[in-house]
Amino acid sequence: MDAAFTEEQDQIRRTVRELLRERCDTDAVKAAVRTAPGHDTALWRLLARQLGLSGLALPEEYGGAGCGAVEQALVCEEVGRALLPSPLLATAVLGAPLIARLGAGAQRTALLPGIAAGELTAALAVPGGALPEALGLTGAPAETAGGARNGWAGGGRAGGVQARHDAGTGWRLYGQVDQVLDGHSAGVLLVAARTGGYTRGRTLLFVVPGDAAGLTRTRLTALDETRPQARIELRNVVAEPLGEDPGRAAAGTANGDANGAANGDADGAAARVADGLVHLGATAAAHLAAEAVGVADAALTRTVAYVREREQFGRPVGSFQAVKHRLADVYVKVQAARSAAYYAAWATGGTADPDGREDREAAVAGGLALAQALEAQRAAAAEAVQLHGGLGFTWEHDAHLAFKRAASDELLFGPVHRLRARAAERGGLFGARPAAVAAQAAAVAV
Incomplete structure (x- = not known):
């Protein structure tokens, strides 16, 4: 690994930092989160259309810049430093890579x-607050003795979102998802839904337009207002699977057999979804870690500046040895987290070996980097x-923007342990x- 950034990477960092320094101070952040979209739409258009941040890591054939995970991590760190409320995480880190891969x-x-042009935003809707599990960050995708995969998406009879295939009208979705990042304003939703009922359930991802009939979206009150969350309710919503449609094999069959045929072909599609989400988890963890490093570094910088000015007993608070030690400990945590985050981003750029060794190493590096960064942020x-x-203890103080982000991130993407x-x-x-333990875990999952 070459630890030095290229001239182009340094330029990306400087450009984003200077723009956000001018347009996204704490007053601007507090004003933006109180708007209906939850972010400054003019600033997002500038970042997405003129700087190309929404398509930074997308292939050039689709209008993207064709950059890699390290460049995206640089942007995420600067976005975290400014605590920018924007659709960048939901769109560029979670949604667009899934569309490109699956x-x-x-x-x-x-x-x-x-998406690359900044005209469309995306959101990933995973039921039950199971996003870190779906991404393979806090648990393996469930695989039961009956062959059902992706149990994190909920049961087939109640809870989560269910998908039903009809030979005449295609796929329709029913259910509800809470805590969807930027789900209230996204132009397209990627919804995880179960097919085939309880015993033979599979989880697929479905593409749902933001203006689809039967779709209700409600912005929720969140601890961290800079990460807007929404409740998604689907009532007989027409959708199409992300990727090849496993329901096409059911076309031309009797209505009573349509769901069974579609469910049979969903095995391979469910496996691809599980693998795609786990692959996404490695890069998303690296980018989330970089963002948390930016939040932590900005909080530390502001605190160091404050203790140099604040006086107690006739001398600056920062001159006391105990305060120096505390801030030195935080500095070490932030620097260690930054190193881990950029190593994880670099590790995701390799080509996997046939046995998947490099994929596993990237996933391990991403999970550890995110854990380290969340601790440093906290x-x-x-x-x-x-x-x-x-x-600092008053809820309205600027320090609580970072405090709320730290608490919210651990709830959304953790916990660290x-x-x-x-x-x-x-x-x-x-x-x-041991085989016996694995068999017992599979039986419990059923």
Whole structure:
């Protein structure tokens, strides 16, 4: 790994940082989150259309810049530093890579150019708050003794979203998803839904236009207002699977056999969805880690500046040895997290070996980097609140923007101990599970 950034990468960092310094101070952040979209639409158009951030890592054939995970991580760090409320995470980190990897040719052609041009935003809707599990960050995709995969998406009879195939009208979705990042404003939704009922259930991803009939979207009150969340309700919503349609094999069969035929062909599609989400998890973890590093570094910088000015007992608070030690500890955490985040981003750029060794290494590096970054973010935010004194404890203080982000991120993408446990499992730290234990886990999953 070459730890030095290229001239082009440094230019990307400087450009984004300077623009956000001018257009996204804390007052602008607080104003943006109170708008209906939850972000400054003019600033997003500037970032997406003129700087091309929404399509930075997309292939050039679809209008993207063709950059890699490291360039995307640089952008995410600067976005985190400014605590920018924007659709960047939902669209460029989660939604667009899934479409590029799993989408059929017509879907990629229809959706990716709009995303790259900043004209379309996307959101990933995973039921039950199971996003980190679906991405393989905190658990393996469930695989039951009956062959059902992706149990994180909920049961086939109740909960989550169910998909039913009809030979005449195609796929229709029913159900509800909470905590969908930027789901209230996204132009297209990627919805995880179960097919085939309870015993032979499979999970597929479906493409749902933001203006689809029967779709209701409600913005939720969230702890961290800079990450808008929504509730998605689907009532007989027409949708198409992301990728090849497993329901096509059911065309021409009797209505009573249509669901069974579609469910049989869903086995391969479900496996592709599971693999695609886990592959996405490695890069998403690296980018989330870089974003958390940006939040932590900005919080630390503001705190250091404050303790140099604030006086107590006739001297700056920052001159006390105990305060120096506390901030030095945070500095070490932030620097370690930054190194881990960029190593994880670099690791995802390799080509996997036939046995998937490099994919596993990237997944392990991503999970550990995210755990390290979330801890650094939490420590920096906590010290910012404490060392700002009584003023820092007021809910309206700027330090609480970082504090809310730290608490929210651990709820959305953690917890830290599960990220590390999954990384240890993926890396084989504790060895392979005995066959009896694996069989017992499969029986419990049923």
